Amino acid sequence: MTDTPLLQYTLRLADTALVLGHRLSEWVGHSPVIEEDLAFGNMGLDLIGQARSLYSYAGEIEGKGRDEDALAYLRDAPEYRNILLVEQPNGDFAATMVRQLLYAAFAHPYFEALARSKDATLAAIAAKAVKEMAYHLRHSAEWSIRLGDGTEESHQRTQASLDELWPYTAETFETDQVERALIEAGVAIDPASLRATWDKTLDHVLSEATLERPHDGYMQSGGRIGHHSEHLGHILSELQFLQRAYPGATW
Amino acid sequence: MPTTAADPTPRERAWAAAASVCDPEIPVLGIADLGVLRDIRIENGVVEAIITPTYSGCPAMNMIALEIEVALENAGFARPKVTTVLSPAWTTDWMTEAGKAKLREYGIAPPAAKAGRRALFGEDKVTCPHCGSDDTTRISEFGSTACKALWRCKACAEPFDYFKCI
Numbered sequence: 001m002t003d004t005p006l007l008q009y010t011l012r013l014a015d016t017a018l019v020l021g022h023r024l025s026e027w028v029g030h031s032p033v034i035e036e037d038l039a040f041g042n043m044g045l046d047l048i049g050q051a052r053s054l055y056s057y058a059g060e061i062e063g064k065g066r067d068e069d070a071l072a073y074l075r076d077a078p079e080y081r082n083i084l085l086v087e088q089p090n091g092d093f094a095a096t097m098v099r100q101l102l103y104a105a106f107a108h109p110y111f112e113a114l115a116r117s118k119d120a121t122l123a124a125i126a127a128k129a130v131k132e133m134a135y136h137l138r139h140s141a142e143w144s145i146r147l148g149d150g151t152e153e154s155h156q157r158t159q160a161s162l163d164e165l166w167p168y169t170a171e172t173f174e175t176d177q178v179e180r181a182l183i184e185a186g187v188a189i190d191p192a193s194l195r196a197t198w199d200k201t202l203d204h205v206l207s208e209a210t211l212e213r214p215h216d217g218y219m220q221s222g223g224r225i226g227h228h229s230e231h232l233g234h235i236l237s238e239l240q241f242l243q244r245a246y247p248g249a250t251w
Numbered sequence: 252m253p254t255t256a257a258d259p260t261p262r263e264r265a266w267a268a269a270a271s272v273c274d275p276e277i278p279v280l281g282i283a284d285l286g287v288l289r290d291i292r293i294e295n296g297v298v299e300a301i302i303t304p305t306y307s308g309c310p311a312m313n314m315i316a317l318e319i320e321v322a323l324e325n326a327g328f329a330r331p332k333v334t335t336v337l338s339p340a341w342t343t344d345w346m347t348e349a350g351k352a353k354l355r356e357y358g359i360a361p362p363a364a365k366a367g368r369r370a371l372f373g374e375d376k377v378t379c380p381h382c383g384s385d386d387t388t389r390i391s392e393f394g395s396t397a398c399k400a401l402w403r404c405k406a407c408a409e410p411f412d413y414f415k416c417i
Binding site: 039041043123 | 307339391396397417
């Protein structure tokens with residue numbers, strides 16, 4: 001694979017969207033109420049749609065004839081470049097909502113900034129995504145407040161999910177060599193510049209939700225260089241099943 | 252006999268054919284009223300329809316593209332092309348007034364306001380498409396399709412779809 005920084009960067013965005021979209025799709029048919037079943041289906045669809053556009057662009061950048069399907073279905077876990085947060089298990093309803101909040105509170109301002117990228121294709125994809133992420137943020141924030149400020153049990157479960165997922169939140173703000181040159185060129189966004197916005201959104205929601213912001217202790221990262229938790233392999237075994245069992249199958 | 256109106260140009264005919272395609276989820280709404288049909292280009296006799304998705308993952312887009320091809324072929328344009336563009340991003344502001352009226356008649360509340368920056372916990376004011384009351388409440392941010400939310404009217408007690416502003 002011709003590993004240009006732009007290809008790596010686009011795959012990171014694409015894989016993150018696909019893996020989270022797949023996670024949300026796992027709820028379909030299992031949600032506590034039908035409205036939330038529809039909500040997870042819709043949010044998953046937004047993310048998978050974003051992933052499709054990004055994979056198509058990654059295929060173009062690579063120039064080796066790989067399309068969106070080849071990139072999604074025919075790469076193994078170590079080649080995936082998503083952040084670790086999005087591959088974490090769905091857990092209970094609260095855990096999924098908190099994960100969505102932590103991601104959307106970042107993704108919304110991120111895509112807002114990326115919509116001004118000097119790369120016209122990334123800017124176009126981001127301009128669509130930002131509108132979608134605004135709804136994900138609103139929905140997950142409302143649920144986090146409802147659950148956190150709800151019953152004793154919903155509060156306890158939501159707080160436990162927040163504590164559990166917190167060590168995966170720092171990775172989002174890291175930059176490495178792959179991204180630094182792109183940031184300087186005005187193509188990629190420096191995630192550290194969005195930290196204050198993310199903090200402000202989180203603090204507002206958590207205080208409304210009567211949840212306690214966890215302390216920044218040990219932080220886990222590595223997803224964007226292909227070092228994943230054990231969960232990703234299981235996700236891919238389901239997501240890629242058809243192409244593994246029946247290579248080249250189409251319909 | 253002098254003609255009073257000019258015959259439609261090929262581009263006008265192609266536009267009319269493509270515009271006759273409806274959103275499969277909202278069969279009363281044509282894709283021109285919806286703002287999904289952006290342009291018709293004709294080069295060297297080949298017609299190209301430019302469309303843009305409402306949401307990144309809208310599953311109706313494949314179906315719409317296929318139906319545009321069929322509509323253009325039926326109108327006499329051989330081997331038409333359909334191209335999807337993402338920029339500028341679709342907005343509910345592009346929905347025509349005629350389109351909004353059709354939605355309302357169909358029982359879907361049209362997008363209430365101009366799209367724009369929304370307060371994080373801002374609420375839309377949505378009018379019930381059944382009885383016209385403003386006394387409505389949101390049931391869920393996400394409805395039967397990506398572009399709609401689920402609302403209920405407190406005056407007539409009917410639930411309804413609301414076409415979200417984006």
